[in-house]
Amino acid sequence: MTDGIASFSFDSPGSIFVDWGGARRIGETLSGWFSERTLLIVTDRFLHESGALDDALASLAANGFSVTVFDQVVADPPESVLMACVGQGKAAGADLVLGFGGGSSMDIAKLAAVLLVGAQELSDLYGIGKISGGRVPLVQVPTTAGTGSEMTNITILTTGETTKMGIVGHQLYADRVLLDAELTLGLPALQTAATGIDAMVHAIEAFTSRHRKNPLSDVFTREALRLMAPNLVTACTEPDNRAAREAMLLGAALAGQAFANSPVGAVHALAYPLGGHFHLPHGLTNALMLGPVLRYNMHAAAPLYAELADVVLGASEEGLQARAAAFVQFMEDLMDRSGAPRRLRDCKVTEDSLPMLARDAMLQTRLLVNNPVEVTEADALALYREAF
Ligand SMILES: NC(=O)c1ccc[n+]([C@@H]2O[C@H](COP(=O)([O-])OP(=O)(O)OC[C@H]3O[C@@H](n4cnc5c(N)ncnc54)[C@H](O)[C@@H]3O)[C@@H](O)[C@H]2O)c1
Numbered sequence: 001m002t003d004g005i006a007s008f009s010f011d012s013p014g015s016i017f018v019d020w021g022g023a024r025r026i027g028e029t030l031s032g033w034f035s036e037r038t039l040l041i042v043t044d045r046f047l048h049e050s051g052a053l054d055d056a057l058a059s060l061a062a063n064g065f066s067v068t069v070f071d072q073v074v075a076d077p078p079e080s081v082l083m084a085c086v087g088q089g090k091a092a093g094a095d096l097v098l099g100f101g102g103g104s105s106m107d108i109a110k111l112a113a114v115l116l117v118g119a120q121e122l123s124d125l126y127g128i129g130k131i132s133g134g135r136v137p138l139v140q141v142p143t144t145a146g147t148g149s150e151m152t153n154i155t156i157l158t159t160g161e162t163t164k165m166g167i168v169g170h171q172l173y174a175d176r177v178l179l180d181a182e183l184t185l186g187l188p189a190l191q192t193a194a195t196g197i198d199a200m201v202h203a204i205e206a207f208t209s210r211h212r213k214n215p216l217s218d219v220f221t222r223e224a225l226r227l228m229a230p231n232l233v234t235a236c237t238e239p240d241n242r243a244a245r246e247a248m249l250l251g252a253a254l255a256g257q258a259f260a261n262s263p264v265g266a267v268h269a270l271a272y273p274l275g276g277h278f279h280l281p282h283g284l285t286n287a288l289m290l291g292p293v294l295r296y297n298m299h300a301a302a303p304l305y306a307e308l309a310d311v312v313l314g315a316s317e318e319g320l321q322a323r324a325a326a327f328v329q330f331m332e333d334l335m336d337r338s339g340a341p342r343r344l345r346d347c348k349v350t351e352d353s354l355p356m357l358a359r360d361a362m363l364q365t366r367l368l369v370n371n372p373v374e375v376t377e378a379d380a381l382a383l384y385r386e387a388f
C-alpha cells in the first residue's frame with residue numbers, strides 16, 4: 001500500500017481570459033462581466049502617459065463606465081501610495097477596481113479593492129489571513145510577464161525605509177484576469193529579461209517548496225517552464241515576436257498560480273533586502289540570487305531539479321546528479337543570454353553591505369521556511385558573497 005496523496009488545497013482567481021488585443025475591447029468585456037460601472041484603474045504614470053491605456057479608456061467610455069485613473073504607483077510601492085489610491089477611489093465612489101501594469105500596480109489594486117469597503121487598519125493586515133470581510137470586484141490586467149501577481153493572493157508593500165512585507169488573503173485573488181500579451185510588446189529588453197527570470201524563479205521555487213508543494217502546483221510549474229524556457233531570450237531579442245510574448249505572459253501567470261499555492265523560498269528571501277536597500281527591480285534581484293541558491297539547495301533538491309531538466313532540456317538517460325547539474329547550468333546560460341546583469345557588484349551593491357543584507361534576509365521567515373535547505377545568517381552571507 002502507498003501513502004496516498006497528502007491533503008492539499010489549491011486556490012485561484014475566478015477566471016482567466018487569454019485574448020490578444022483584449023485590452024482594446026475591455027469596456028465591452030467588463031460590461032458583460034459586472035453590473036458595477038464606477039471604475040478605479042490602478043496603474044503607474046509611465047503606462048498612463050505612454051498611451052498604453054488609451055484604447056482601453058475609449059472602450060470603457062463607449063460602454064458606459066465612469067473611470068478614475070490612479071497613476072501614482074511606483075516600483076516597490078510604499079503604504080502611502082496605497083492610501084492615496086484608496087482616497088482617490090473613495091472620492092470617486094468606485095465600486096470596481098482594475099489593476100493595469102506590473103506587479104506594483106496589481107498589488108496596489110488588490111488591497112485598494114479591500115480597503116475601499118473595509119474598516120480595518122492597514123497595519124493589522126500584514127501576515128497571512130488577517131483580512132476580514134470582502135472587497136469590491138477586482139480585475140487584473142498584467143503588462144509585464146511577470147510577477148504573476150494577477151494570479152496570487154499576495155500583496156507586497158515597502159514598509160519603512162527598506163523593508164518589504166507581505167499581506168496574504170483569499171480576498172486578494174482577482175475575480176477576473178485578462179492576459180493580453182499585446183500589452184507587453186513595449187516592455188524593454190532588460191525588463192523583459194528581469195521579469196521573465198522572476199517568473200521562472202516562481203515556478204522553480206514552487207516546485208521545491210518544503211511546505212504546501214502539491215500536485216497541481218507541480219503541473220502549473222512544468223507547463224510554465226515549458227512555455228518560458230525557449231521563449232525568454234526570444235522575447236528579449238525580438239520584442240515584437242507575438243508567439244514569444246504570448247508564451248511568456250501565459251507562462252508567468254501559470255508560475256504565479258503555482259507559487260500562490262506552493263510558496264517561494266530563499267531566492268526571494270535574499271532578493272527582498274537587495275530591493276529594499278538598493279532599489280533594484282524585483283526581477284533583477286531574483287536573477288542575481290538564483291544561481292547561488294540553486295547550487296546551495298542542490299544536495300536536497302537534486303531529484304526535483306532533475307525532473308525540471310526533463311521539462312527544459314527534454315528527457316535523457318543521464319543520472320540524477322548530472323540531470324540536476326544540467327538544469328542549474330541551463331538556468332545560468334539562460335540568464336547570461338538574457339542580457340540581465342549577473343553580479344551584485346555590477347548593480348552598485350557594495351561589498352561592505354553584505355552582512356547587513358544577510359541580517360535583513362533573516363527577517364523573511366515567511367519565505368525561508370519554504371526553502372528545501374535551512375538558511376542561517378552565515379549561509380545567507382556566503383550566498384551574497386558568491387553573488388557579489
Ligand atoms: N503579489 C505578488 O504575488 C508578487 C510577486 C512578485 C513580485 N511582486 C511585486 O511586484 C513588483 C514588481 O513588479 P514588476 O516587476 O512587474 O514591475 P513594476 O510593476 O514595478 O513595473 C516596473 C516598470 O515597468 C514599466 N512597465 C510595466 N509594463 C510595461 C510595458 N508593457 N511596457 C513598458 N514598460 C512597462 C512600469 O511603468 C514600471 O516603470 C514588486 O513590488 C514586487 O514586490 C508581487
Ligand SMILES: [Fe+2]
Nearest residue numbers: 147198202286
Ligand atoms: Fe518574484
